[in-house]
Amino acid sequence: MITTLRPQRGLTQADPGPMTAEPLLTDNVITVPIGNGPFAVAITPDGRHVYVTNETDGTVSVIDAATLSVTATVSVGSGPAGAAITPDGSRAYVTNENSNTISVINTATNTVSATVSGLSAPIGVAITPDGRHAYVVNNGAGTVSVIDTATNTITATVSVGSGPTWLAITPDGRHAYVANFTSNDVSVIDTATNTVTATIGGFNGPLGVAVTPDGAHAYVTDFSSNAVRVVDTATNTITGTTAVGTNAFLVAFTPDGLTAYVTNHASSTVSVIDTTSNTVTATIGVGNAAAGVAVTPNGLAAYVANHDSNTVSVILTLNAVSPNHGSTAGGTVVTITGTNLSGATSVQFGTRQATIIGDTPSEITVISPPGTGTVPITVTTLGGTSNPKPFYYISPPTVTSLTPASGPLTGGNLLTITGTNLATAGKVTFGTAPVTPTVVSNNEITVTAPPGASAGPVLVTITTAGGTATLTYTYVAAPTISGLSPATGPTSGGTTVTVSGTGFSSTDQVTFAGILAPFAVVSDGEISVVTPAGAAGPADVTVVTAGGSVTATGAYTYTAPPGI
Structure with missing residues (x-):
């Protein structure tokens, strides 16, 4: 007897409960x-x-x-x-x-x-x-x-x-x-x-x-x-x-x-x-x-x-389709796995026929035809037509904003890209540098900017299953400070100081001894700043831009008023 190979007859089995009238479909089973x-x-x-x-x-x-x-x-x-x-x-x-x-x-x-x-x-x-x-x-x-x-x-x-x-x-x-x-x-x-x-x-x-x-x-x-x-x-x-x-x-x-x-x-x-x-x-x-x-x-x-x-x-017959989505324009290379697939005479994406570029008993590789929406993929051999597997056509992405639109040459800052049809975004390139995005929703992705080769604009390309979309990001060199004029002033503040240097066009803030100072950008090499009140003695001056920050240590001196 082979009853040792399987449950002994006569054993009490759990009640399977009411049988459903419909078969249950899970993936390809x-x-x-x-x-x-x-x-x-x-x-x-x-x-x-x-x-x-x-x-x-x-x-x-x-x-x-x-x-x-x-x-x-x-x-x-x-x-x-x-x-x-x-x-x-x-x-x-x-x-x-x-x-x-x-x-x-x-x-x-x-x-x-x-x-x-x-x-x-x-x-x-x-x-x-x-x-x-x-x-x-x-x-x-x-x-x-x-x-x-x-x-x-x-x-x-x-x-x-x-x-x-x-x-x-x-x-x-x-x-x-x-x-x-x-x-x-x-x-x-x-x-x-x-x-x-x-x-x-x-x-x-x-x-x-x-x-x-x-x-x-x-x-x-x-x-x-x-x-x-x-x-x-x-x-x-x-x-x-x-x-x-x-x-x-x-x-x-x-x-x-x-x-x-x-x-x-x-x-x-x-x-x-x-x-x-x-x-x-x-x-x-x-x-x-x-x-x-x-x-x-x-x-x-x-x-x-x-x-x-x-x-x-x-x-x-069909077990899996990878990827199971692609551009509405077609042209996606799709691998279909399953059994008994050799000698396939056609692979249909809905009503449209795909181009077969590889065929083995367990795998078929095809190029998807153009299409829209969700369509069934079926494989036909001399034995008949397989079970369907879904394929999702994705519309091309659009992008409406990149925030912030500039950043330091060193990269590392988090950027938010908004638009439409972004859910399948798999790659974002800054010029030729690729990074992997995080999909927040179909309308938003985030990405960490890679280091830039040089200051200036680069083309940012977002690649999804539906195609690509582009916008521009600007790498900004770190600022430098070459001098202040005047370099001294009363502790009460209110002195207008010209800060000279480079990379000031995207200045976000200026501080004297850590205290924010009102400023106006005159040019990429000049900022006009009104000093805040400060303690007597030397004060560090810091300029923060999209390209980073620079600090001139003790570059400004606060002087106390004379005592009697």
Whole structure:
């Protein structure tokens, strides 16, 4: 028995509460409420219906793939585990692990038309490509039973390894690969003679197995080593290992064989493997205790049974779009990630077609066409059209003010830029010097001015997803003081003093011994100041401008009036 691999049947489960009538969409995964303890998934050849075994309920749920709603519930034996559908789509074979039987469901009426007994804790089941035989794993006996689907009788029994769990039949129907969990090996059955012709070792808890559509490789989930091992079916040797999530469970391929989906039972995730490189290209979160997985005939979705969540996750083709926004003028380079994307014939942004500049099974790069508003991105391959992902067209920015409009050559001062369509501002350049802005709102950003190369105006360019906008900022050199005239005066103040120097045009304040003095800018090299009252003795004179400040130490002397 493999009950140690998943929750024990009969355990009390939390009440899932009322089931929602609508599936829940989160990013690229749709969650569909289902029966209790969903375990295996099988999809009809036309892709219209999905059959899910509910281990705890003793039922099979039938999902309409178009509406993602459960349209029928079929009572079967106790502890239904595996499921397989005949090539003509007319029957579903469901293993009942506790009842030691198989229920044969008529898919036209969704009723049980036959029950096959004489099995021992059956789990995995697979149908030969010609539909004439069903091969069933007997976990309790260490055997595989061969059922004649015309008579629904057992015609042969093949001894395999210890604790067999799952099996897969090659596309030519000549061999069946059986994962033996307890003996840590895989048995290869010749279906013509129903004898084991090879035993492949080197596993650590092999649980699930699937054969690529071209028949060249078998992928085996190694539950205890958290990996998938790749078997060359020509030599029956392990040629590769790919690390996945915790407790790799079952595996399924897209029709083109370029992508494998692996459920990770303890991680509650699905690893997406690029079979050309045998690397994981994505890890997708699903429900608790991910178990069975099946891919639609068009390769545009994968269905995952979540045993402990009582749900089925539907993983859609497109996972992400980056960036998900761009200019209304078009021309944005956009990367679309997902699965089964190779051979894309078109990528649509709403009704407009994008230019494809790169295409792999897991990633497409395009140049966005012109557009406005929010539009759906879809990818079309020979298998059909993907799920949509939103793309947001951003209008070009406008700028109305830059405050302050000038600052010191050393930079470092905080500036505020106002305008419109600034929410996606990612860069601001002062001449050729780039800085990163802080977005306050769609109408305001702030930025710290970088150091300037020389005094004078520079072009400030604000770059957003919608385009660019410009205005001018002026770098101001720090002021200098060369002299005061007169340099002395009474402590009562009121003396008009001419301060000579450079960089006075943007003077903000003048102080004598720290006391503000009224002033007037005569020219860039001259300020006229009226001294405030002060204590007798030398006083520091400070001039503050947009370019900084300068202090002439003790440059002015206050003199006390004579005493009698």
